[in-house]
Amino acid sequence: MTKMYSTLPRQYYTSEQIFREETQRIFYERWLCVGRVEQIPNPGDYFVQQVGLESLIIVRTRAGEIRAHYNVCRHRGARLCSHNSQGHVRDSLQCPYHAWTYNLDGQLIGAPHMNEVPGFKKEDYPLHSAHVYTWEGFIFINLASEPQPFDDLFARLSEKFAAWNIAKLRSARRIDYQVQANWKLLVENYSECYHCPLVHPALSKLSHYMSGENDFEKGVFLGGYMELNQGSMTLDGATCATPLGDVGGEDLNRVYYYMLFPNLLLSLHPDYVMFHTLWPQSSGETHIVCEWLFDPEVMVQPDFDAAPAVEFWDMTNREDWHVCEITQAGVSSRVYTPGPAYVGQEDLIVAFDQEVLKALGHHSLN
Numbered sequence: 001m002t003k004m005y006s007t008l009p010r011q012y013y014t015s016e017q018i019f020r021e022e023t024q025r026i027f028y029e030r031w032l033c034v035g036r037v038e039q040i041p042n043p044g045d046y047f048v049q050q051v052g053l054e055s056l057i058i059v060r061t062r063a064g065e066i067r068a069h070y071n072v073c074r075h076r077g078a079r080l081c082s083h084n085s086q087g088h089v090r091d092s093l094q095c096p097y098h099a100w101t102y103n104l105d106g107q108l109i110g111a112p113h114m115n116e117v118p119g120f121k122k123e124d125y126p127l128h129s130a131h132v133y134t135w136e137g138f139i140f141i142n143l144a145s146e147p148q149p150f151d152d153l154f155a156r157l158s159e160k161f162a163a164w165n166i167a168k169l170r171s172a173r174r175i176d177y178q179v180q181a182n183w184k185l186l187v188e189n190y191s192e193c194y195h196c197p198l199v200h201p202a203l204s205k206l207s208h209y210m211s212g213e214n215d216f217e218k219g220v221f222l223g224g225y226m227e228l229n230q231g232s233m234t235l236d237g238a239t240c241a242t243p244l245g246d247v248g249g250e251d252l253n254r255v256y257y258y259m260l261f262p263n264l265l266l267s268l269h270p271d272y273v274m275f276h277t278l279w280p281q282s283s284g285e286t287h288i289v290c291e292w293l294f295d296p297e298v299m300v301q302p303d304f305d306a307a308p309a310v311e312f313w314d315m316t317n318r319e320d321w322h323v324c325e326i327t328q329a330g331v332s333s334r335v336y337t338p339g340p341a342y343v344g345q346e347d348l349i350v351a352f353d354q355e356v357l358k359a360l361g362h363h364s365l366n
């Protein structure tokens with residue numbers, strides 16, 4: 001007999017204590033996708049990313065490498081760059097408080113009057129930094145002191161997506177959303193199409209909710225595909241562009257949906273790639289970034305238009321955020337108890353929930 005699984009208890013969506021544990025044990029320990037290398041193409045380009053209570057400066061060095069420095073001055077701790085800022089510096093980051101100055105590698109290169117302090121050595125005060133890894137044009141950071149190597153965790157990914165040539169793609173559009181729902185409800189919503197017939201009438205015309213299957217059903221990388229009955233996921237079902245890279249054969253009739261634990265949702269279409277990154281703000285609020293990636297050679301063509309893909313998914317995203325918000329409200333009720341998952345359609349949710357519990361060191365629920 002098939003075992004019946006249930007979803008997580010209320011406190012996993014509402015408790016600030018569990019939210020703090022998740023911040024410590026998941027968001028401060030795991031590989032997080034912060035965006036694309038194209039955001040900082042030149043030395044001195046940077047952007048600031050908040051992770052829990054931490055703030056990181058993601059910057060390209062003079063040598064062309066990408067570094068992630070904590071946004072914390074080694075003098076008295078002031079933020080070097082303002083919240084969520086982005087921009088370009090020539091070759092250094094200067095603290096706005098007492099002008100301590102760091103090169104892009106994070107080394108302290110200027111500290112006014114500190115040479116008068118006996119024993120002070122600039123080399124003892126570099127910016128603290130986090131680990132960085134780039135994969136297929138995505139920038140990942142990890143705040144752990146000794147993270148598990150990205151390649152060990154996600155080894156199976158590399159060949160899997162080779163045909164889409166994701167590294168080469170460029171962003172045509174970014175939309176930010178602020179959703180009043182726990183980040184796990186958003187991942188759970190992404191992981192099943194049981195809700196599609198009612199919530200997504202337009203999507204359901206393009207892809208049958210019972211179609212496809214999952215090929216990664218356990219661990220930090222979860223997902224599978226669904227079948228397309230038209231060209232792509234767009235407003236009219238037609239593709240926006242010729243197929244990406246070497247996409248061919250049955251992949252021309254599929255959309256692949258994957259979650260890279262914990263914060264990247266990756267959706268591969270024949271003609272474009274969409275991704276979401278999730279940034280939990282509290283137990284009941286999540287900031288989401290969604291971007292649409294296309295082949296840059298197609299993007300320069302005069303008749304190129306990303307709007308049919310962007311508008312289709314913007315509408316679908318909002319349909320999803322709405323059901324996640326009403327779920328957050330209902331899950332917060334005193335009478336809420338976890339319901340049974342519909343095995344087959346919702347088994348990725350069970351796998352994701354188990355991964356969260358494992359990361360938190362909590363007992364498995366089932």
Ligand code: FES
Nearest residue numbers: 073075076095098
């Ligand atoms: S706190 Fe940065 S220079 Fe003083």
Ligand SMILES: [Fe+2]
Nearest residue numbers: 189199200320
């Ligand atoms: Fe959905």
